Amino acid sequence: MALEEYAGSIVMEIDGKEVEIASLNATEKTGRKLVKTMNKTGRAKGFSRGIKEYDLSISAVIPLTGDIDWAAIEGAKITQYPLSTGGQRVSYLDCFAISVGEKYTVDNEAMRDIAMGALRKVEE
Template sequence: MALQEYAGAIVLEVDGKEVEVIDLNVNTQTGRKLVKTMNKSGRAKGFSKGIAEYDLDVTVAIPLTGDLDWAAIEGAKLTIYPISPGGKRESYLDCFTTQVGEKYSVDNEARRDLKIQSLRNVKE
C-alpha cells in the first residue's frame, strides 16, 4: 500500500500580503432548505437551492508593527495555499470583516480573532 500525503499547514494572504495565521476555520452554508409539503407520506420530499455563504473564523498573531486594519476590510481576496508543493490554492473573494476581537494570555502571544464573510469561493 502506498504512503499517502495529506494537507498540512497553510499560508494565508490578504490582498497579496502574507498574514501570520494561528488558526483558520471555514464554514460553508450551502443555502439549501428543506421543503415541507402536505402529502400522505407525512415527510418532506425535497429541497430548494439557495445562496451559499462562506464564514471564516481567523486567529492571527498581533505584530508590533505593520498590522492590517482588519475592521476596515471590504472587498478583499483571501488566498489559502498549502506549503507543500503540488497543493491547490483556494481563494475567497469579496471578503469583508464582521467582527474583530483581541485575546491576551500569559502563555501565548497576543492574538486577534476575526470573523470574515466571503461572497465567492474559487479553487485554483
C-alpha cells in the same frame, strides 16, 4: 504500500501580502433549505435551493507593530495554499470583515479573532 502525503500547514495571503495566522476555518453554506409540508406521511418532501454563503473565521497573532486594520477590510482577495509544493490554491474573493475581537490568555500569545464573509470561492 506507498507512503501518501496529506495537506498540512497553510500560507494565507490578503491581496498578495502574506499574513501570520494561527488558524483559518472556512465554511461553505449551500443555501439549500428543507421544505416542510403537511401531509399524511408526517415528513418533509424535499428542499429548495438558495444562495451560497462563504464564512471565514481567522485567528491571527497580534504583532507589536504593523498590524493589519482588520475591521477595514472590504473587497479583499484571501488566498490559502499548502506550505509544501504541489497543493491546490483556494481563493475567496470580495471578502469583507464582519467582526473583530481580541483574546488574551495566560499561557498563549495574544490573538485577534476575525469573522469574515466572502462572495465567491475559486480553486486555482
